[in-house]
Amino acid sequence: MTCDAHHPPSRTGLIQIEECLDGNGNIRLPPGTTLIALIDRNIANVGDTVAYRYLDHTGPAGTRTVELTWSQLGRRLRAVAAAIQRVAARGDRVAVLAPQGLDYVVGFFAAIKAGTIAVPLFAPELPGHAERLETALGDAEPAVVLTTAAALGTVRQFLNAQNHFRRPELVVIDEVPDADGDAFAEVELDVEDVSHLQYTSGATRPPVGVEITHRAVGTNLVQMILSIDMLDRNTHGVSWLPLYHDMGLSMIGFPAVYGGHSTLMSPTAFVRRPERWIEALSDGSREGRVVTAAPNFAYEWTAQRGVPAAGADIDLRNVVLIIGSEPVSMAAINGFNDAFAPFGLPPTAIKPSYGIAEATLFVATIAPMAEASLVYLDRAALGAGRAVPVPADTPAAVPQVACGQVARSQWAVVVDPATGTELPDGHIGEIWLQGNNIGRGYWRRPADTERTFRARLRDTRGAAGHTAGADLDGHWLQTGDLGFHLDGDLFVTGRTADLISVGGHQHYPHDIEATVADAAALVRRGYVAAFADPDEKLVIVAERAAGTARQDPQPALAAIEVEVLRRHGLPVADVVLLPAGAIPRTTSGKLARRACREQYLRGTLGAH
CATH class of the missing domain: 2.30.38.10 (Luciferase; Domain 3)
Structure with missing residues (x-):
């Protein structure tokens, strides 16, 4: 994170990479390096520059761009943190139940600044995930819930319906005036303090909260910056990932370390028109390097539905795209590369990576x-x-x-x-x-x-x-x-x-799922779940591809059974075909095989 001649002298006050390394080149954060200390450093040195930008696609008049400079962010953090301090004590949990947007960013950082433990979650209107929200709130027992005026009614109704945890105080982020910041009481944060609870996705078990310390999150952000080679200050982020997801949080953490900015949008805006993601990446690419991240399905979806017209003014020459699914799909990578090479996307742009919430997030990626x-x-x-x-x-x-x-x-x-x-x-x-990036525990x-x-x-x-x-x-x-x-x-x-165990042999579900998708065009690729029932018999659940609702499923069912037996030596006990969207997924978009299996065994699969 060195400065160069292209950047103004004021940036020399920002944290330098040398401060984060010991004599042997190992990562050792300077004393007192917390998320809030990094933000304060940015306020002091690049206060008038943009910290976070949000692209709001919900209005009738097209995209509305909302921005916060570092100085504006600092004022909002003091005000909201002061509001939190009025109703919460140090170490209390403060849950963020707000829609995607800059108020979410403010709420998350303000909870940490107040000396409480942030719990990034989501507003109750997220379809299909009420049970996960109930589990996380019951587990964290927040003293305060942060929300926005737009979501207040839904949040209040949801909380009033809960009887298994104490009723938290409500703070409406966007109704807290800046002047309230005068009442903020400074809090000395330690690097070993828990900054936030990161709830796991629930792919293989009910979600649990990982205790992420300031040392862990700071170390992991530096690890990512070094691995992705983001040492150039003129590197920015673009993300539609949910801000309650570990990678979504990392995309707002990057700017705190190096003083750049991140452009955000909502997951819904991306899904409805994935070209928006490409357009935002192109805009960032013209400013300098731009980093983004997404799972397999996003690259597949964008290659299918988000390719601009030939000759469109799209420039992806300076884009770095992290793909971090379990496991990463080469088909998704190749499809995206083929679709966007005409717009300048380098063959080195996509970076298969591995991460896990218990390690804050990032573990490994390929070389720059x-x-x-x-x-x-x-x-x-x-x-x-x-x-x-x-x-x-x-x-x-x-x-x-x-x-x-x-x-x-x-x-x-x-x-x-x-x-x-x-x-x-x-x-x-x-x-x-x-490593020092590992969370403290559950x-x-x-x-x-x-x-x-x-x-x-x-x-x-x-x-x-x-x-x-x-x-x-x-x-x-x-x-x-x-x-x-x-x-x-x-x-x-x-x-x-x-892992699927049949007859004493282990099988990987994604391998079987790929076979199913290859066997029948009627199957929606990427939307197949394979698992064993209690008798160790193989069950396949698959969503239908678009436009196949009226097709006779029998040829596809027969082809699936033949191909799975041929490739894997496994007889298929049952194949269930469902409409699009029926297979349960985690809040980060991964297949929830555990939930799918449970619903199948209960006979409720596809009932919601």
Whole structure:
């Protein structure tokens, strides 16, 4: 994060990368480096520059752009933090139940500034996720809920209907006047304080709150900046990701570190017209480098519905696109690259990455000048726990995308969890992590915290392994993710909880799901869930592709059964076809296989 001749001298007061590294090049944050301290530094040095921009697509007159400079943000934070302090004590939880927008950004940072613990959630109108919201609120027990005037009625109605947690005070962010900031009482924050609770997506179990400290979030932001090579101050963010999601929060965290800005929009605006994302990226690309992030489905959707007309004034030459799904889809990458290469998108733009909420977010990505790459692995060996490369045209070949190199000052080892032993490269095991970016534990779950965040590595492979520089006597995070190291890259093969066990053999659901999509054009690609029932029989749930509602499903059902048996040696016990949108997904857009399985077994699948 060095300054150069193209930037005004005032930027020299911003934090420099050298301040964040020790003599050996390891990440060591300066004393007192909290999110609020970083924001205060930006206010002092680049106060008149834009911090956050929101593109509001809800009005009848087209897009409305709303901006906050760092100085304006500072005034809003003092005012809202003072309002929080009137009704909450230090360490209380403050939940943000607000629509996407700059008021959400203000609420999140103000809760931290007030000395409370922010709980980024979502307004109750998010369809299909009321149960997750109830779970998170019941778990966090917030003393205060922050919302906006527009969402106040819905939020109040939702809270009044809850009887299993105490009724929180309500603060309406956009009704707090700036003048209230005069009553703000300064709070000394420590880097080991919990800044916020990040609730997990709920893909494989009910959501739980991860305690993220200031040290963890600051370390992880620096790790991302170094890995993505965002050292140029003229780098900005563009994001439609929900601000309650860990990557959405990171997209508002970047500017706090390097003094740039992020342009935000709502997930709904993106889904309805994905070209908006492309247009915002193009606008940012003309200013300098622009960074964004999204899961598989967003790249697929944009390649299908968001490609501008040939010759449109779109410039994607300076764009960096993080793709962080589990696992990353090469088909999504290739489809997006093909669609947007005519608009200047470099082949190195898309960065397959791996992250997890328990590690604040970021773990690994490919090098700045590298292109996305994959290996083809033997399916039978993969199921037996070994990554054996085979030619791409091998009938039993399974593609696996490389997630690149682990971030600086973070360690990722592949472990046999039964023995705590590090496995050799090419062997599949559970990914364990260590580093100052790891969260402190799960909120009010000491047993789960001990089991997940306090693992001990009992045996390493020394120089042949991946523990050089790690604290071998320290704790490790058991991620629940399966993967392997090969030729310098980390690969993620899936989640332990998602593995399908039939007849003593393990199968990866996404591999079967891809087979289902290949077998029948009637199936909506990316919207298939595979799991085993209690009798270890394979069940397939798939959404219909657009325009197929009147088609006879029998040929597709037969083709699916034949192809799954041929490729995987598995008989299919049941195939359920549903309309678009019927398969449950997490709030971050991932398949919720656990919820899908539970609904199937209860007989309620597709009933909502």
